Amino acid sequence: MTTDRLAEHYALCGVALRESDRDRWLACLFAPEAARPHLFALYAFNAEIARIRSLVSQPILGEMRLQWWIDALDSLEGAEPRGDLRAHPVADALLATVERRDLPRQVLLDALEARRFDLYEDPAPDMAFLDCYCDETCSALFGLASRIIGGTPGGDDGAEAVETLAARHAGRAFALVGLLRALPWHVAQRQCYLPGDLLARHGLTASNFFAREKNPAIAAALAELRTLARDHIGEAKHSLLSLPKAGREAFRLLALPELYLREMERRDYDPYLTLVDVPLWRRQWALWRNKP
Structure with a gap:
């Protein structure tokens, strides 16, 4: 992933966040500039998984979406990121943030597990x-x-x-x-x-x-x-x-x-x-x- 492409994905996270979670987007504008893209990625990820229930007609489809994110985080253990992750702006930016800011993967996995409750x-x-x-x-x-x-x-x-x-x-x-x-x-x-x-x-x-x-x-x-x-x-x-x-x-x-x-x-x-x-x-x- 080129630096320009990743920067574009961080910017897209900001755009998505502005539409889906205005409060957190506003708070990001006050954060230090160097941290802002990573906050965009974290909060955009949260907005993505919080709205899964509204996007699916059956719980099993929501489970599949949650599993996709679990697999995405698990891919950090691999040597080469999957192509579908590099093409997904929020996933690509989140994974880069996890690595660059040394975020604990388990905390994000726990959030995904908790979101199963939303589906039922x-x-x-x-x-x-x-x-x-x-x-x-x-x-x-x-x-x-x-x-x-x-x-x-x-x-x-x-x-x-x-x-x-x-x-x-x-x-x-x-x-x-x-x-x-x-x-x-x-x-x-x-x-x-x-x-x-x-x-x-x-x-x-x-x-x-x-x-x-x-x-x-x-x-x-x-x-x-x-x-x-x-x-x-x-x-x-x-x-x-x-x-x-x-x-x-x-x-x-x-x-x-x-x-x-x-x-x-x-x-x-x-x-x-x-x-x-x-x-x-x-x-x-x-x-x-x-x-x-």
Whole structure:
């Protein structure tokens, strides 16, 4: 792969990310220039695997797409990259990033494994399961982004532990808010990411949501998840106080979940119909203000 071709693929990742995940694309614009292409590749990969469910008509077809990505990462062990990977801009850029920034392959493989849950209609059994799902699909991205930016000096075990804790809480907050925003689509697809033990505490099951019921118990369950997301935001911000400035850059995205949470608490909010969004200028302003 020529340098020009790879640079083109990184640029295409940026274009794809702008269309599929505007929040992460905006955050990339604030990152150091040298890290930006690698962040584009990482986040474009995440966008690709997050939308697999919407692209397939049967779970087995989604499994095949996930397996393609698993095989792509496994190809790093081979001497010669497969031709179909060199021709796939996101795969080509991701594999180059994994090698150049020494990213742990297993973290990406774990994310692919977690995404199998998206393909089926099994409800999330409990909060422990949902925490694990959020960690592997979202917290991992914060950790990898920090590694790409080079925020924590190697060998500093204390800083690495704090960074890991910050990534865990930031990812859980970001993922929970994302799942709450996606509730209208999940209900339409008969998917339930709301943990069964939380629903049971409020006398609910997934069927209450699929029936689009509106009652105080449903409002209370969603409010509890919003409170949990805010708790994770607070824990992440507390952890970040112990990191050097460079180590905080990968967490700039943490400025955005609170904006969406506020929109969910408007009087006209309908969890089944409201498309929770925030004007672009407000997101840009929040990201700028959240500078390390």
